[in-house]
Amino acid sequence: MYQEERLIGILQHMQRHQRIAIEDICELFDVSRDTARRDIVKLEEQGRIVRTRGGAILPTLTKEVSAYGERLMTESAGKGAIGKAAAGLLRSGDYLFMDASTTVRHAAEQIRTEGHVVVTNSMDIAGLLSPREGFQLHLLGGSVHPVHRFIYGARTVDMLSDYQADKLLIGTGGLTENGMTNPFEEEGYVMREMIRRADQVILLADHTKFGLHQFFRIAGLERIDKLVTDREPPEGLKAALQKNDIEIIIAEGETTA
Template identity: 70%
Template sequence: MYQEERLIAILEHIRQHQRISVEDICELFQVSRDTARRDIVKLEEQGQILRTRGGAIWRGLNKDVSGYGDRLQEEPAVKRAIGRLAASLVQTGDYLFMDASTTVMNAAEELRTDGHVIVTNSIDIAGLLSQRPGITVHLLGGVVHPRHRFIFGARTLEMLRDYQADKLIIGTSGITPDGLTNPFEEEGYVMKEMMRRSDQVIVLADHTKFGLRQFYRVNGLESIDILITDREPEDGMKEALLRHDINIMIAKGENEP
């Protein structure tokens, strides 16, 4: 195995287990302790992990945030599968909150029901669904974030407090046993208020979001009813989700059984 392949595998292990030791690397990849240490140094130089005594841990705070257009292109098949499953949970006549996540955008594209009232802070979801017959869209007012295409601010929250919805379909930048996090505090306020005003909260998160912590904690796991993802979470994360009675749903690709 080349070093580049091994580094990717090490990062995946840390993503799932939050840490890795030199001994783990030696055993998993059949390499010497010197090679394992060089791998850890390389990943630290790349800013991917934090080196600890005898191993490495995931960086405590993830600060990497791609632009909206770039995020739309990340894992498109996975996001489409998650969005399709989320849309299948929507019943004719449901009133919905939808946030500005790119995965939620996929859910909006997969909607096949009507009679909906949609409240959103996403410019793109509003533009898409406003063209659909049988759907009424309320686009929240406020300040537009130009790079990430969500609306936020005091006016946004003021409008939200006048609404109530059957379901919220919401994405997340990171999910840990401590809850959902977001890199932008202002967007986190909007997400928190949407969760407070929904009868059912459906979170969409592909496997890359597990173990990531961003700057602002939106809410704890107790606020979630359903989590839709593309892989079984690792044991610690799964135990935390089940402890809060969250229904974990695994989305399959179009060609998967």
């Protein structure tokens, strides 16, 4: 087996278990301890892991953020299923907040109900929904992030203080037992204000967000009412969600509480 193949296998193991020991690598891939150490060093050089005595752990802080177009295509099947399930939670006439996440954009594409009033900081969602007959679209003002296509800033948060909505469809960069996180502090302030002003918070997050912790904490789990995802969360996270009475909706149709 080539080193690159082992590195992929090591990372896959760590995604499931969060850590790996030198002995685990030796056993899993039938290699020597020296080879296992070289693999760990290589992954550390790539910034993929944190080396520890006798092995490695995944970094606590996730720093990589892909451009909007790339994120839109990543896990697109799962995000599409999540979007369809989330759109099915809406009722005609709902007043909605929608943030600028790519998964929420998938939900916007799937809306089949009518008569919505939508407030958003997403340029793409505004463009998608503004031609829809019977929709009222309010695009928040402020500064525009040219790469990630969201609107943010003090003016954005101030405008939100004038609105109240029935439901919020919101994404997240990471989801752990400690709550929702985002790589961008300024966008996080906008998302936090949307949460404050929505009667029901519906979080849309595919399985790749589980266990990730990014720079800015948006809110704790207690602020979420429903989670729409594409796979069962890991046991620790699932227990924390259940403790906070969050309804878990699996996009394939299975629902647990």
